Amino acid sequence: MADDPLTAFDEKLAKANIYGQWTGEKLFRNTDGPQPAGEPCLWKWAEVRSLLDEAAEVMPESQTARRSLMFDNPGLPRGTTHTMAMGMQLIRPGETAWTHRHSIAALRFTIEGAANLYTVVDGEPYPMEDNDLVLTPGWTWHDHHNESDKPAIWLDVLDVPLMGALNQVFYESFGEDRQPLADESGAMTARLGTLRPAWEARPTARVAVRYPWKDAEAQLRRLAGADASPYDGVALEYVDPLTGGPTLPTLSCWLQWLKPGQELKPHRRTSSAVCFVIRGQGRTVIDGTEIDWGPRDGFCIPNWAWHHHMNTSASEEAVLFSVHDIPLLRALGLYREEPEDSLGTGAPPPVPGNIADRTREPAAEQNKEK
Numbered sequence: 001m002a003d004d005p006l007t008a009f010d011e012k013l014a015k016a017n018i019y020g021q022w023t024g025e026k027l028f029r030n031t032d033g034p035q036p037a038g039e040p041c042l043w044k045w046a047e048v049r050s051l052l053d054e055a056a057e058v059m060p061e062s063q064t065a066r067r068s069l070m071f072d073n074p075g076l077p078r079g080t081t082h083t084m085a086m087g088m089q090l091i092r093p094g095e096t097a098w099t100h101r102h103s104i105a106a107l108r109f110t111i112e113g114a115a116n117l118y119t120v121v122d123g124e125p126y127p128m129e130d131n132d133l134v135l136t137p138g139w140t141w142h143d144h145h146n147e148s149d150k151p152a153i154w155l156d157v158l159d160v161p162l163m164g165a166l167n168q169v170f171y172e173s174f175g176e177d178r179q180p181l182a183d184e185s186g187a188m189t190a191r192l193g194t195l196r197p198a199w200e201a202r203p204t205a206r207v208a209v210r211y212p213w214k215d216a217e218a219q220l221r222r223l224a225g226a227d228a229s230p231y232d233g234v235a236l237e238y239v240d241p242l243t244g245g246p247t248l249p250t251l252s253c254w255l256q257w258l259k260p261g262q263e264l265k266p267h268r269r270t271s272s273a274v275c276f277v278i279r280g281q282g283r284t285v286i287d288g289t290e291i292d293w294g295p296r297d298g299f300c301i302p303n304w305a306w307h308h309h310m311n312t313s314a315s316e317e318a319v320l321f322s323v324h325d326i327p328l329l330r331a332l333g334l335y336r337e338e339p340e341d342s343l344g345t346g347a348p349p350p351v352p353g354n355i356a357d358r359t360r361e362p363a364a365e366q367n368k369e370k
């Protein structure tokens with residue numbers, strides 16, 4: 001028994017599986033906000049590509065549903081950021097990644113695709129050509145088939161660490177390599193177009209599953225050069241056409257266009273991001289760490305880390321694909337964004353086109369007029 005009455009009391013509490021809040025919980029005493037989880041990291045395409053080729057040699061198709069190489073952040077127990085896992089996957093010509101489903105939401109961004117490479121989602125086949133985005137929302141049956149004559153590679157992003165932390169991981173195997181296609185089985189529930197049977201329950205899967213690159217690129221071309229956010233450049237968010245909301249309940253997908261020589265201003269967000277370089281050469285500075293990237297490299301931006309992108313080429317554009325856990329944070333009222341140049345000024349940040357402030361700015365303007 002300790003001499004000090006409070007220490008003795010603390011010991012007594014501990015025996016009752018109770019603690020006094022005064023004894024700890026550093027988490028709640030940190031008034032500086034979150035510490036960025038994990039480290040800024042880069043995965044170079046040349047290395048990953050050669051490891052994928054090696055995986056194709058040593059990892060037979062039959063051993064697992066997937067031949068995925070996942071990017072592990074050395075500063076985290078698991079995951080690329082604390083909420084997301086990013087990796088790259090290869091399937092050889094003629095191979096199938098068999099049917100399964102899970103509560104984890106996933107998306108694929110096609111790196112080396114083909115018209116006859118496709119993912120089946122709830123009975124509907126979706127082609128995966130270069131730079132197409134295909135979603136496999138949580139609990140949708142999915143399988144992948146490479147019926148082309150060359151290896152196919154895509155980027156995978158999943159909300160695995162988040163679902164793990166929430167202890168919400170369910171997994172089910174379909175038991176076959178291939179699920180029946182909706183047109184073959186006559187079950188039309190999976191028909192996820194803009195017309196669906198009125199007599200069936202509303203499908204749980206969202207309507208948008210595939211975002212073809214030709215549409216995305218056309219929109220990017222249309223807006224490239226626009227006077228957009230000084231922090232994000234010309235940033236486009238892939239949206240669910242039914243709701244206008246993000247691609248998945250937990251994840252939002254973006255394209256970012258940087259003109260030659262462009263350097264964005266530093267900011268930080270409570271969300272984390274994983275990024276993939278579609279084209280171009282550049283540098284991203286994350287809490288002082290410089291990440292020099294080129295085509296098809298992947299990197300991550302931990303939550304609440306100061307960062308800014310720059311296009312280091314004087315002549316070529318740069319295009320990034322990125323995934324953010326923003327919808328999750330928004331749903332909980334936790335999404336915040338802070339531009340570095342607003343620090344200490346006490347003024348609302350001047351962020352034209354900035355997504356965090358787009359909803360706030362009109363209200364602020366109205367108040368001024370009163």
Ligand SMILES: [Fe+2]
Binds near residue numbers: 100101102106142
């Ligand atoms: Fe899966």
Ligand SMILES: [Fe+2]
Binds near residue numbers: 231232267307
């Ligand atoms: Fe950013």
